[in-house]
Amino acid sequence: MSFYLISHKTNLMSTIKRYKTILFFLLFSISCMLITSCEKKNKEEKNIVNTKIDAQVLIEIAESNLKVVAVTQKAMESEMENSTRIVFQKIENDHIELKNKIKKIAKDNFIIIPNTLYDTKPLKVFISEANTYLYLKKTTDLLLAELEYYKKIVISTQNTALKTLATESITNIKKNITIIQKEIKLQE
């Protein structure tokens, strides 16, 4: 029969046990840090992606803006009644303001927008035969087209500045459209 009993209940065991928990905690925290640091990178990228503006969109609204300005400027060169002139002026002013806002957004987002209309041929064709009524009509069409653009923008864009601009412009343009249409009615 062999009796061979060795066992120790000593302080060392309990300290080791304490060590164990601390070590485990350390390990756990280190691994957590590692994981979280990986995650952060991903988030940053997402954010960056989301707030991009499509340059083409901005260029389009800039161009349509220029078109409206050009048309109204050209219209105001010919004779017309005051009320009409006021309307055109308002529209032009609004659009110059809009142009500045668009330019600001473009600047903030490093987008080059056209300063002038390059392809003026279609306009030129129109302008040679225009009269006030046609101008009004053209302006309305342009404004409606703009409106469509802005509506699309409101839905599609993630950029807050652009969204705000679009919503403002929508209301503005709608107002202008009603004014113009009133004016058109008067002309008829």
Added chain:
Amino acid sequence: MLKSKLFDSIGFIRSVFLIAFFILIFLASITYRHIKELDEISDSIMNTYEISIELGQLISYIKDAETGHRGYVITNDSLYLEPFINARKNVNNTFQALNTTIKSDSIKQEQLKKVYDLVDKRFSYFKNNFSSKKEFNDDFRNGKIIMDSLRTEVNNMLSTENKLLSSKDKLYKYNNSNTPLIVFSTFLISILILGLGYTRIIKNYNDLINQNIRLKIFDESSKQAEILGKYGSWLLNIKDQSFSYSDNKFRLLGCKPQSFHPTLENLLDNIHPDDKEILTDAFKQIEEKESFPLIRYRIIKKDTLEIRHFRTTAKIFIDKLGNKNMIGTTQDITEDYNKTQLIELRNKELEQNNKELMEFNHVASHDLQEPLRKIQTFISRIEDKEKDTLSESAKGYFEKIQEASNRMRILIDDLLQYSRTNRSEKAFENIDLNHVATNAISELSENIAEKKAVINFEKLHQVQGIQFQLEQLFINIISNSLKYSKTDETAIVNISSKKVKAFKVPKLKDDSKKEFVKISFKDNGLGFEQEYAEKIFLLFNRLHGKKEYPGTGVGLAICKKIVENHKGYIFAKGKPNEGAEFEIYLPV
């Protein structure tokens, strides 16, 4: 001793592993940092690379725009608008790309804004209708100027990038130049420590293995010892009353080793019914006093149904955990018991025999004396009364009868003495040999006076013995000396004694430090040949015929018997015609 060594090692191993673990964590963190920095550097390099490319492309796209614009201005063909618009699109893409690459670096953002402004300004000069030639010239010139500033700005950006990169590189190199060294040295240290730990573990493991082997051997030899010594051991755990038996305990009970599970209940199964109580009492004592008495009892062997005698004892043993165990040993003492019984029987027989023989001796001697005495008395009466009427030859015959009867009487007396020497059961006392000598001399006073002998003795020691036997001893030896004294010289007997240690006297054949009193009787008588030194102590052995010197040959045998009774030794030394010396050694 071994336990503490192991314990130390366990602490050592634990600390070794802990250190190794921390080193690993340290290494991991250093590596992590290093890799992270590497990542950053590579990111920066990629960054710089992208920026350089994009900026280069930007310039080239603007050049494309210029070309397109020039073509359009020159030919007014909207064909040339296409590359221009593409160029613008590309420029925008480049800017997006640059913006993404730069991310949130404020300095770079500033620079990019500057570049954008310049580009924007340049694009503003891409008109297609000019109000005047001057405007046309101015525009182109301004365009060129802006282009130059743009290039400068772009170069600035690029150089800033490169500076940043090189500083980062320097910082990285500075921070991490040591890293490989640190890592490697840490690696070495940890390898070293692990190696130490490893060797320690292996050593401990080997030690344990060896311990185990030794234990197994010990276990085996203990098992064999149990079988040989006919004993078995058992263990009782007091708390849960569980038993375990060694293999031989089972065999002692006549069962196969570990054939059943021993409990307090089946403990009594094998016990002889008369002795069951002994065991139950003993086990009760465990409960009450936590001790186990030495008990003897009988069991009935399970396989052969023979009765065996067992002896059991046990002791409490408390282990390190505080568990109380009773470790017991049971021995089969049947052989011993039987032998003891046999010995006791034989002893009784012998004692009885001895007693009878002694009785016989004594009674015989005594009863033999009776008729002898009568013969002698009657003869003396005849001699007295019929002195006158007897013839000379008749008187002579009667004398011879007397002599013969005398001899017989002496012989019977001696035999009686001899038997008495044996018979004595008296206890040993402290005897002063001077008294003994004095008494002996007074007993022999007649003889001494007759021979005109001189007996000398000086301060004799004390011994343990029986008074009358020692007196007899002295009487026999002194009378012997007187008997064999020279006729022409006065007989002198010198008695002396001294203390000796056993190992100093080789003829005692005793190596111990026991003390003896050596009594010497030296006489100046006729002596004897040394070759007869041992024979003279034999019963009925004589060196002379009875005609020369009277004697029965019993006296010295009696002396030897007395000395042996006292657990002593007697030796005789003689030189013919010079005398004899008797040496008696008696234990103190």
Added chain:
Amino acid sequence: MQKDFILITLADDDEDDRMFFTDAFEELKINTVVNTVNDGVALMNFLNAAETVLPNIIFLDLNMPLKSGIECLKEIKANPKFKDIVIAIYSTSSSEEDIENTFVLGANIYIKKPNNFGKLKEILSEVVTLNWQYITSGLNKDNFLLRM
């Protein structure tokens, strides 16, 4: 002695010994009256008998049938009537044990039966002529001398 002659009793089972004894005293020409008994019982009966005149000296053999000398000695010493009687043990045995025993039990003298008639007469004469008045008083082993 109170009377002119000394009363002696011998208790011995051996016929020859009794003869030696009485013959010895006859030849001694001391004023003695000797009577003998054959064993212990006879001795006690004789002593206890009402008409008996108690002897001065009793010679007591140890080895007797029916009642041994030791037993008689015990009985005699136990009886205050017999306290003045001198007891002489007259035995063949010379064993120390017997001597010791009889001394302890109160015998005054121990005589080993001699093997010579002449010796016997000497001893008996000495015993009888001793001045017993001094000796019967104290039990002293030195006085308990006559181991003859």
